[in-house]
Amino acid sequence: DAGVIQSPRHEVTEMGQEVTLRCKPISGHDYLFWYRQTMMRGLELLIYFNNNVPIDDSGMPEDRFSAKMPNASFSTLKIQPSEPRDSAVYFCASSLGFQPQHFGDGTRLSIL
Amino acid sequence: DAKTTQPTSMDCAEGRAANLPCNHSTISGNEYVYWYRQIHSQGPQYIIHGLKNNETNEMASLIITEDRKSSTLILPHATLRDTAVYYCIVRGTWNYGGSQGNLIFGKGTKLSVKP
Numbered sequence: 001d002a003g004v005i006q007s008p009r010h011e012v013t014e015m016g017q018e019v020t021l022r023c024k025p026i027s028g029h030d031y032l033f034w035y036r037q038t039m040m041r042g043l044e045l046l047i048y049f050n051n052n053v054p055i056d057d058s059g060m061p062e063d064r065f066s067a068k069m070p071n072a073s074f075s076t077l078k079i080q081p082s083e084p085r086d087s088a089v090y091f092c093a094s095s096l097g098f099q100p101q102h103f104g105d106g107t108r109l110s111i112l
Numbered sequence: 113d114a115k116t117t118q119p120t121s122m123d124c125a126e127g128r129a130a131n132l133p134c135n136h137s138t139i140s141g142n143e144y145v146y147w148y149r150q151i152h153s154q155g156p157q158y159i160i161h162g163l164k165n166n167e168t169n170e171m172a173s174l175i176i177t178e179d180r181k182s183s184t185l186i187l188p189h190a191t192l193r194d195t196a197v198y199y200c201i202v203r204g205t206w207n208y209g210g211s212q213g214n215l216i217f218g219k220g221t222k223l224s225v226k227p
Contacts, residue, residue, distance in 0.1 A: 004155070102158065
């Protein structure tokens with residue numbers, strides 16, 4: 001079974017550039033989550049969607065971050081403009097209802 | 113903030129049982145205990161969860177004390193591939209639009225399985 005698929009696996013870009021992270025959830029799952037992991041703050045929930053609708057974005061750090069889910073099989077997390085402090089590993093996860101979340105292998109983002 | 117307390121690190125000999133403790137003294141009646149692990153450079157992986165009864169699956173066993181204030185994850189025969197950070201998470205019932213059902217990850221226990 002295909003798990004949660006994230007792309008790219010690694011992204012290195014310069015400060016000020018727009019960054020787009022992509023996620024394909026497990027087919028049939030109706031919840032999608034975006035997390036960020038850093039050494040300082042650990043693993044934090046940024047936003048989650050239910051049936052493609054954003055439900056709770058209280059974890060999004062600031063307006064430079066935005067997330068969309070145009071359909072049930074695709075979501076993006078965008079940072080514009082990017083800053084060095086955005087460097088982190090970003091994970092996408094999906095679940096069917098309240099069942100356990102399944103995580104992708106993440107995108108390692110480095111902003112120079 | 114995470115509602116759990118775990119040791120920072122533990123060692124286990126390959127082939128032996130790994131017993132990972134977790135304290136969750138403020139757990140409420142409708143909150144579940146979840147365990148995830150994160151192997152280096154991978155996303156967190158679900159292991160097991162329970163409410164009040166002990167649970168077992170193909171990966172591990174979860175023992176929850178009768179007062180529910182602590183639990184133990186047991187990997188019965190640890191292998192080198194079980195080396196990872198293990199997270200114990202207390203998760204509430206999900207209210208639509210609320211945060212009680214969110215997974216809040218603490219720092220976890222770094223388990224090192226040694227040959």
